[in-house]
Amino acid sequence: MSDALTTLRRELAQIEDLGIASRVLEWDQLVMMPPGGAQTRAEGLATLHRLAHELFVRDEIGELLERLRPEEADLDPDSDDACLIAVTRRDWEKARRVPADLRAEMTKLSSEGVEAWAQARANDDYASFRPWLDRTLELKHRYIECFPAPDDPYDVLLDDFEQGMRTAEVRRVFDRLEPALRDLVDAASGEDLEPFVTGPYPREAQHELSLVVARAFGAVDDVFRLDPTVHPFCTSFATQDVRITTRYAEDDLHGSSIFSTMHEVGHGLYEHGGDPALDRSPLATGCSSALHESQSRLWENVIGRSQPFWRWFYPQFRDGFAGVLADVPLERFHRAINRARPSLIRVDADETTYGLHIILRFQLEQELLFGGLSTADLPDTWNTRMEELVGVRPPNDRVGCLQDVHWSGGMFGYFPTYQLGNVLSVQIWERLVADLPDAYEQVEHGSFGEIYEWLREHLYRHGRKFEPSVMIDRLVGGPIDPEPYLRYLADKNASLAAA
Amino acid sequence: MSDALTTLRRELAQIEDLGIASRVLEWDQLVMMPPGGAQTRAEGLATLHRLAHELFVRDEIGELLERLRPEEADLDPDSDDACLIAVTRRDWEKARRVPADLRAEMTKLSSEGVEAWAQARANDDYASFRPWLDRTLELKHRYIECFPAPDDPYDVLLDDFEQGMRTAEVRRVFDRLEPALRDLVDAASGEDLEPFVTGPYPREAQHELSLVVARAFGAVDDVFRLDPTVHPFCTSFATQDVRITTRYAEDDLHGSSIFSTMHEVGHGLYEHGGDPALDRSPLATGCSSALHESQSRLWENVIGRSQPFWRWFYPQFRDGFAGVLADVPLERFHRAINRARPSLIRVDADETTYGLHIILRFQLEQELLFGGLSTADLPDTWNTRMEELVGVRPPNDRVGCLQDVHWSGGMFGYFPTYQLGNVLSVQIWERLVADLPDAYEQVEHGSFGEIYEWLREHLYRHGRKFEPSVMIDRLVGGPIDPEPYLRYLADKNASLAAA
Numbered sequence: 001m002s003d004a005l006t007t008l009r010r011e012l013a014q015i016e017d018l019g020i021a022s023r024v025l026e027w028d029q030l031v032m033m034p035p036g037g038a039q040t041r042a043e044g045l046a047t048l049h050r051l052a053h054e055l056f057v058r059d060e061i062g063e064l065l066e067r068l069r070p071e072e073a074d075l076d077p078d079s080d081d082a083c084l085i086a087v088t089r090r091d092w093e094k095a096r097r098v099p100a101d102l103r104a105e106m107t108k109l110s111s112e113g114v115e116a117w118a119q120a121r122a123n124d125d126y127a128s129f130r131p132w133l134d135r136t137l138e139l140k141h142r143y144i145e146c147f148p149a150p151d152d153p154y155d156v157l158l159d160d161f162e163q164g165m166r167t168a169e170v171r172r173v174f175d176r177l178e179p180a181l182r183d184l185v186d187a188a189s190g191e192d193l194e195p196f197v198t199g200p201y202p203r204e205a206q207h208e209l210s211l212v213v214a215r216a217f218g219a220v221d222d223v224f225r226l227d228p229t230v231h232p233f234c235t236s237f238a239t240q241d242v243r244i245t246t247r248y249a250e251d252d253l254h255g256s257s258i259f260s261t262m263h264e265v266g267h268g269l270y271e272h273g274g275d276p277a278l279d280r281s282p283l284a285t286g287c288s289s290a291l292h293e294s295q296s297r298l299w300e301n302v303i304g305r306s307q308p309f310w311r312w313f314y315p316q317f318r319d320g321f322a323g324v325l326a327d328v329p330l331e332r333f334h335r336a337i338n339r340a341r342p343s344l345i346r347v348d349a350d351e352t353t354y355g356l357h358i359i360l361r362f363q364l365e366q367e368l369l370f371g372g373l374s375t376a377d378l379p380d381t382w383n384t385r386m387e388e389l390v391g392v393r394p395p396n397d398r399v400g401c402l403q404d405v406h407w408s409g410g411m412f413g414y415f416p417t418y419q420l421g422n423v424l425s426v427q428i429w430e431r432l433v434a435d436l437p438d439a440y441e442q443v444e445h446g447s448f449g450e451i452y453e454w455l456r457e458h459l460y461r462h463g464r465k466f467e468p469s470v471m472i473d474r475l476v477g478g479p480i481d482p483e484p485y486l487r488y489l490a491d492k493n494a495s496l497a498a499a
Numbered sequence: 500m501s502d503a504l505t506t507l508r509r510e511l512a513q514i515e516d517l518g519i520a521s522r523v524l525e526w527d528q529l530v531m532m533p534p535g536g537a538q539t540r541a542e543g544l545a546t547l548h549r550l551a552h553e554l555f556v557r558d559e560i561g562e563l564l565e566r567l568r569p570e571e572a573d574l575d576p577d578s579d580d581a582c583l584i585a586v587t588r589r590d591w592e593k594a595r596r597v598p599a600d601l602r603a604e605m606t607k608l609s610s611e612g613v614e615a616w617a618q619a620r621a622n623d624d625y626a627s628f629r630p631w632l633d634r635t636l637e638l639k640h641r642y643i644e645c646f647p648a649p650d651d652p653y654d655v656l657l658d659d660f661e662q663g664m665r666t667a668e669v670r671r672v673f674d675r676l677e678p679a680l681r682d683l684v685d686a687a688s689g690e691d692l693e694p695f696v697t698g699p700y701p702r703e704a705q706h707e708l709s710l711v712v713a714r715a716f717g718a719v720d721d722v723f724r725l726d727p728t729v730h731p732f733c734t735s736f737a738t739q740d741v742r743i744t745t746r747y748a749e750d751d752l753h754g755s756s757i758f759s760t761m762h763e764v765g766h767g768l769y770e771h772g773g774d775p776a777l778d779r780s781p782l783a784t785g786c787s788s789a790l791h792e793s794q795s796r797l798w799e800n801v802i803g804r805s806q807p808f809w810r811w812f813y814p815q816f817r818d819g820f821a822g823v824l825a826d827v828p829l830e831r832f833h834r835a836i837n838r839a840r841p842s843l844i845r846v847d848a849d850e851t852t853y854g855l856h857i858i859l860r861f862q863l864e865q866e867l868l869f870g871g872l873s874t875a876d877l878p879d880t881w882n883t884r885m886e887e888l889v890g891v892r893p894p895n896d897r898v899g900c901l902q903d904v905h906w907s908g909g910m911f912g913y914f915p916t917y918q919l920g921n922v923l924s925v926q927i928w929e930r931l932v933a934d935l936p937d938a939y940e941q942v943e944h945g946s947f948g949e950i951y952e953w954l955r956e957h958l959y960r961h962g963r964k965f966e967p968s969v970m971i972d973r974l975v976g977g978p979i980d981p982e983p984y985l986r987y988l989a990d991k992n993a994s995l996a997a998a
Contacts, residue, residue, distance in 0.1 A: 014546050017543040017546035018547075020543050025520060025523055028523055034720065034739070034740055034741075035721050036722040036737070036739030037736055039737075039739075040739070040778055041736070041737075041740070043512070043516065044520055044736075047513050047516035047517070048516065051513070051517075222534050222535045223536075224533060238535070238539035238540075240533070240539070241532060242533075279539055280542060280543075
């Protein structure tokens with residue numbers, strides 16, 4: 001290895017160490033920290049983020065990248081070193097475009113905005129949040145102006161989560177999905193809620209059963225932790241140190257820890273399956289938001305809401321909740337956790353309706369930014385569109401336009417990746433089944449090792465080495481394609497209707 | 500505030516943020532982290548420590564301190580700003596004396612040495628650890644040479660934990676203690692162990708009762724966490740974010756979580772009681788190791804092993820462990836947790852014997868460094884001196900010279916502060932009782948608020964503003980004095996003998 005490459009690796013490892021430390025502090029804040037620690041923690045995180053950024057955007061990093069150009073030309077483009085140089089160059093050029101004062105303003109507004117949103121949501125007081133949203137939109141425009149004019153200004157925001165993804169491509173996928181999903185939801189509606197859905201599902205049994213599934217999926221104890229939190233998430237500090245969080249709603253099967261655990265374990269397996277040689281480098285994480293979400297959804301939905309999975313797991317699960325499930329046959333249970341049903345809240349939506357929630361947000365955030373939709377009109381527009389798209393009208397903003405944290409934290413461009421992840425999860429599963437035709441038979445026997453190994457070999461181990469479009473092409477042999485996903489949903493809805 | 504002072508405060512806050520992040524990572528490693536995270540965590544901590552050090556020893560910090568000299572002369576010397584400047588100047592001058600390569604070597608050897616020690620202790624294989632000890636002693640000599648020749652070379656090591664403390668002063672105190680403690684231990688020996696000491700003390704009840712005591716002492720839930728770990732410790736990330744850890748030996752009353760919790764809560768209250776205005780500055784911690792230990796010992800021993808405390812707490816405690824304590828009267832219980840009895844292990848020693856363990860280490864570490872004691876002869880010398888001092892001979896090195904981690908991590912000079920803390924705890928308590936004559940009556944009623952407030956007002960709130968000798972003088976009206984402590988032990992031993 002050349003001196004320049006050794007130096008670059010060392011510099012990046014040091015910057016990554018600061019990033020890992022930030023993630024430990026964030027995990028601690030959400031899972032462990034007494035409330036008294038909040039103010040000091042916010043200041044500490046700001047320092048770590050700022051130092052990491054300052055160390056990264058130094059001229060020295062750019063000079064190292066320049067010195068590495070001849071060497072880079074001789075490297076196998078798929079090698080860790082070539083990918084490290086390419087990804088670092090792209091990250092560095094992008095990071096250098098945003099002036100320090102704008103970045104500081106965005107960071108500050110983001111944490112204040114989340115605070116204002118939490119308050120507004122608690123009081124169902126959209127008006128109090130509106131000035132923060134206006135200010136956030138203003139900064140987003142200044143952010144976009146830092147970059148060369150793209151085909152669509154929304155491309156700049158997408159790029160932060162899905163590098164290289166174009167708005168036009170998302171639109172192509174969503175335009176195909178929207179009418180198809182509406183048809184499926186319309187066809188399925190009108191059914192009463194099963195009484196066992198509201199529990200009670202005692203927390204202790206949820207915890208034990210969640211651990212059973214997490215371990216079966218491959219979340220080994222030497223690497224993974226599972227802890228309770230308010231809004232479940234997954235984070236990792238190394239391929240061998242992965243933190244899953246979950247929640248234990250006792251009165252709602254859909255909000256039980258089983259599904260949130262399977263979801264976050266999916267994220268966690270992606271992080272755990274990375275090549276350990278990439279640890280402490282910018283390549284040590286998933287490739288993109290959509291690919292990450294494809295893995296949470298693959299494990300939660302494609303596997304975790306399938307009939308084969310529940311043929312294996314339902315006997316244990318029913319025993320754990322005998323109070324509500326003793327007389328519920330597998331088919332009724334499987335139907336309850338799958339059937340489409342219009343809903344107000346995105347995170348509680350069934351697989352079919354979920355995409356419509358995302359399409360709403362994708363449309364509205366573009367209209368807010370570029371389409372002349374005033375923040376004053378957001379609640380009404382939200383509610384009207386919900387009625388058109390999903391068929392239900394939110395009775396208030398808490399369950400309407402105030403339900404998600406993303407906009408308050410400045411995360412415009414994130415929402416579409418959730419649905420792209422859903423679409424990808426089925427594309428990837430089809431490729432996996434082509435290689436492992438008995439995959440669902442393995443699931444039915446509670447055996448997930450070969451499935452994990454296939455995903456590790458074809459996706460996880462590469463970390464962030466390749467651009468998302470390249471990674472997706474290698475993995476599924478083409479671009480994002482909504483057809484397998486629509487077939488999967490249509491099959492599922494048809495089988496539920498027939499049951 | 501002048502520009503220079505504002506800049507200094509901001510620079511120090513940023514460095515302190517890195518220190519806090521390190522402590523969060525260390526706490527997580529010992530309390531939460533899956534074992535798989537160890538390697539990445541070690542590298543991350545090394546980065547944070549190095550960055551904090553590099554930021555601190557910059558010329559810019561020295562220049563700011565120089566620019567502040569005129570301003571400093573006009574400040575009230577007790578003001579936060581004057582103390583911040585003085586403490587920072589001293590820390591900076593000290594940190595600049597140690598070359599970066601020596602510091603890096605020490606850090607690396609320390610973590611490898613602890614690893615080698617853990618292995619050696621597990622296998623009772625001192626010989627395998629000896630090369631690490633030799634190397635550590637060699638680096639300690641190089642470290643000492645970085646500083647101007649002191650009265651006694653051991654002064655340099657003491658200074659890292661007890662700023663300004665002289666070896667001669669420790670010797671003065673310990674020379675007075677040694678024969679007095681030996682007499683007390685000799686007089687008390689020969690008694691059989693009470694059968695209830697070996698439990699069982701179920702873990703769950705220990706946890707519940709430990710929380711009762713922690714909260715009664717002032718460890719409020721919004722600020723404190725209590726978690727299990729192998730070797731209990733306390734750390735804090737802000738005055739409002741304090742982490743206590745404990746252990747739950749079920750077969751040993753002395754190793755139960757009650758005593759380790761009271762000990763660590765004592766440390767925690769000192770951190771919590773600091774003036775929040777000092778948060779994120781170098782003044783935001785206790786004044787010295789001995790003063791810190793004085794507080795863990797005051798809450799654990801002076802309060803937590805007193806008759807008044809157990810008159811309040813024993814009814815609950817006995818109910819929690821009715822299986823072993825139902826027929827044990829308060830007096831017998833109080834006697835069992837207090838009476839002197841020769842022991843092999845420092846951390847399990849009673850209050851009277853404890854000091855002899857420290858005196859042994861204080862003597863041996865000086866002889867290893869400066870007195871010609873070869874590491875080859877350490878085990879034999881340790882065992883012979885234990886027999887002379889304490890009256891028991893270790894049957895192996897695991898319970899002999901391999902029992903403590905300190906030397907393996909390079910912490911020479913730390914041990915004496917434990918015993919100075921014991922001595923100080925009684926000096927401080929006597930001053931407290933002079934102001935609050937009914938302190939023990941309050942304890943007997945389970946009321947600790949006024950005691951905490953007195954300690955906060957007279958000690959905790961000052962953080963690290965004053966030099967230890969100044970702080971001690973303000974607090975107890977003179978230097979460290981072993982007489983109150985010896986009177987306290989003599990009274991306790993006499994009352995136990997009479998009971």
